[in-house]
Amino acid sequence: MQRKVTHAVEVATQNGVLEIKSFSSLKKLRNIIAYVRRPFKLWKQRICRGENKVQETVSVEERQEAEEWLIKQEQKKYYQRELQNLSSKKPLSRKSIIYDLNPFIDEKGLIRVGGRLRRASLAYASRHQIILPKQSHLTHLIIRETHEELKHFGINYVLNEFRSKYWPVHGRAMVKKALRSCVICKRLRGVPQEQIMADLPASRVEGYEGTFKFTGVDLFGPIITKARYRGGRREKRYGVLFTCLQTRAIHIELACSQSTDDILKALTRFIARSSKPLTIFSDCGTNFVGAARELQDIMNKWIKSPNLHSHLTDENIKWIFNPPAAPHMGGVWESLVKLAKRAERLPQQKVQN
Ligand SMILES: [Zn+2]
Numbered sequence: 001m002q003r004k005v006t007h008a009v010e011v012a013t014q015n016g017v018l019e020i021k022s023f024s025s026l027k028k029l030r031n032i033i034a035y036v037r038r039p040f041k042l043w044k045q046r047i048c049r050g051e052n053k054v055q056e057t058v059s060v061e062e063r064q065e066a067e068e069w070l071i072k073q074e075q076k077k078y079y080q081r082e083l084q085n086l087s088s089k090k091p092l093s094r095k096s097i098i099y100d101l102n103p104f105i106d107e108k109g110l111i112r113v114g115g116r117l118r119r120a121s122l123a124y125a126s127r128h129q130i131i132l133p134k135q136s137h138l139t140h141l142i143i144r145e146t147h148e149e150l151k152h153f154g155i156n157y158v159l160n161e162f163r164s165k166y167w168p169v170h171g172r173a174m175v176k177k178a179l180r181s182c183v184i185c186k187r188l189r190g191v192p193q194e195q196i197m198a199d200l201p202a203s204r205v206e207g208y209e210g211t212f213k214f215t216g217v218d219l220f221g222p223i224i225t226k227a228r229y230r231g232g233r234r235e236k237r238y239g240v241l242f243t244c245l246q247t248r249a250i251h252i253e254l255a256c257s258q259s260t261d262d263i264l265k266a267l268t269r270f271i272a273r274s275s276k277p278l279t280i281f282s283d284c285g286t287n288f289v290g291a292a293r294e295l296q297d298i299m300n301k302w303i304k305s306p307n308l309h310s311h312l313t314d315e316n317i318k319w320i321f322n323p324p325a326a327p328h329m330g331g332v333w334e335s336l337v338k339l340a341k342r343a344e345r346l347p348q349q350k351v352q353n
Helices: 026-037 040-049 060-078 080-087 137-149 155-162 171-180 183-189 260-273 292-304 306-315 331-345 348-352
Strands: 130-132 166-168 214-226 234-244 250-255 279-282 318-321
Touching: 026 060, 026 137, 060 080, 060 130, 060 137, 130 137, 137 155, 137 166, 137 171, 155 171, 166 171, 214 331, 234 260, 234 331, 250 260, 250 331, 260 306
Parallel strands: 130 166, 214 279, 279 318
Antiparallel strands: 214 234, 234 250
């Protein structure tokens, strides 16, 4: 019993000519052309002989031939006049878009770049690249394939790789256009939309009432210190950072422990050394992680402490807490905490110098 092999190929055509624009994949287009161009006689003979040696898949040579055939069709379509002139050994019109490339027709009938590299020790394909028309959809497909083979690299790399074999007219613009339409690149390199920032709080922009009248406060640490007593044992200390919301002046107090009393002492020292604030702002959100979680607990205890509130009422200071889980608020003191931590990490000698 003889095995029958049947291939069905459907090709979109317009007026009997292959419509390349209906393809989005060069691989598919090339394979279809290779099947269509496969010598039918040879194929039939082999089947009739029962050799069954006909490859079901397209060979590398067939694929290469199919691609060259496609390029030739596109060159015929867009460079008809140039082909006529070149084949009859007439000079090209100076208005021709490929005039500067000094083109010639190779033995396969493809238009290639003449250029000035005839004596260069490069591969023939790199010295005399195949010219690809700017308007052709095939050029777009070839660029897309090169881009995908190069794992979605950028314009310069794709263009450089591409020009080792082909010379697209207006190449950079063509590569840019092809890369812009790549969905994977869009997904990987897309920039997320940014939120428009809200207006600055009134306390930061209204008339100047004196330094530290509107103060932001935050805790940072722990800072490991070496005590001068008890045999120089190492102890944890915490930084209490006060910053003026209008002038960005900064004042740092050291709290001996995490207790509310020590924080209040730091506040009292701050008031004594600078001035009494009208309003103090701070956060009470979970914006610290890891080691700072401990600090946050203290901060929360401190916020809820009745001692603190009675002290503030006595001092006539208004304390406003940012809402919880609002990391977009309090950027003023958060950035200064970062600076303070960076300064703290500097070697002691450098600071002294
Ligand atoms: Zn891409």
